[in-house]
């Protein structure tokens with residue numbers, strides 16, 4: 001199972017193609033659209049989100065509410081394109097027009113300069129349009145299909161905000177999956193800790209007032225994954241490694257940790273590892289989950305707990321200095337619009353990229369062309385490990 005996305009931020013549309021979803025799995029566009037809508041919300045988003053109404057159209061691979069086993073294509077239109085037709089249209093334009101419109105001022109913290117150097121683009125719009133986090137809408141669409149598959153296998157995934165600008169939400173490991181989902185949905189900053197919500201919003205408002213931006217930490221929590229998914233035999237089959245790679249690939253994400261994460265560096269082994277226990281009903285389990293659901297690149301059967309760090313948004317109203325690639329003169333960029341904090345939206349993106357890696361790895365471990373056979377294979381495996 002894999003996916004590709006295409007599309008520029010202010011181009012006509014985003015396209016996602018997913019390959020490898022088994023046939024006869026129930027899938028309707030409402031499942032995808034609910035996820036897309038969640039990604040658009042959150043305190044701190046800029047004006048662009050008021051323009052877009054992200055809705056996916058399933059253009060192939062699904063018929064009458066069931067997958068066909070063929071590639072699934074999803075399309076999300078950019079409503080903003082109508083304001084950008086002269087800049088983003090596909091009709092050729094005269095060279096003098098091209099030069100006049102070219103973006104020659106790279107923004108620190110963005111892909112602009114490195115992308116220009118790599119691809120030889122003197123107009124950095126050719127870089128920034130694709131490197132924009134607009135693309136995360138297409139990734140959420142792919143993840144929503146993965147989430148639909150996981151849900152029907154009894155696996156649920158939810159993302160929320162743990163921290164914004166150093167303001168931390170308290171841990172509450174006893175929350176159920178439903179409580180986690182409902183709480184992040186009800187919160188304007190997608191946090192599960194009501195007591196810090198207001199402070200987080202104030203920090204976002206203050207950053208905006210100061211012309212600055214702030215980052216934070218998102219957490220994804222997964223229940224229902226059986227033990228032994230992933231592998232220890234090769235680096236690229238380790239599921240925690242796959243998840244870490246996909247989280248670090250989200251725009252502006254700079255770090256990933258599982259369970260107690262970086263804290264493990266400061267603790268003794270006896271305070272880090274999770275002792276193994278057994279009972280007749282469920283088989284093996286752990287009394288603690290400090291390692292966040294992974295040992296040896298495989299799931300332990302405990303909830304997966306993974307966190308990702310998002311740096312502050314690089315576009316600042318109080319802009320940083322840069323150098324014009326044509327004149328080589330220093331400048332301070334002028335800004336039209338930007339998010340001041342996208343951590344709440346990014347928690348939804350993270351939820352969906354994690355879901356995709358889980359579904360991909362499950363399908364690799366239980367390869368089946370038909371969804372009912374996948375369900376049976378996973379159910380048989382669950383029973384096998386319960387009795388092991």
Ligand SMILES: Cc1cc2nc3c(=O)[nH]c(=O)nc-3n(C[C@H](O)[C@H](O)[C@H](O)COP(=O)(O)O)c2cc1C
Pocket residue numbers: 046109110111131132133136250251252253311313314315316337338339340342345346349
């Ligand atoms: C949901 C989301 C929204 C974002 N919105 C903005 C934005 O409005 N302005 C901006 O400068 N960067 C924004 N970013 C971050 C940039 O896309 C990102 O920093 C840039 O592509 C460079 O990639 P890197 O930070 O991973 O190196 C956003 C990221 C995410 C995940």
Ligand SMILES: C=C(O[C@@H]1CC(C(=O)O)=C[C@@H](OP(=O)(O)O)[C@H]1O)C(=O)O
Pocket residue numbers: 009046048049052131132133134135136137251337338339
């Ligand atoms: C469009 C989205 O996020 C965009 C990500 C982004 C960036 O530089 O990454 C910059 C902003 O876009 P614009 O330059 O059009 O205002 C955000 O709005 C989205 O999340 O759908």
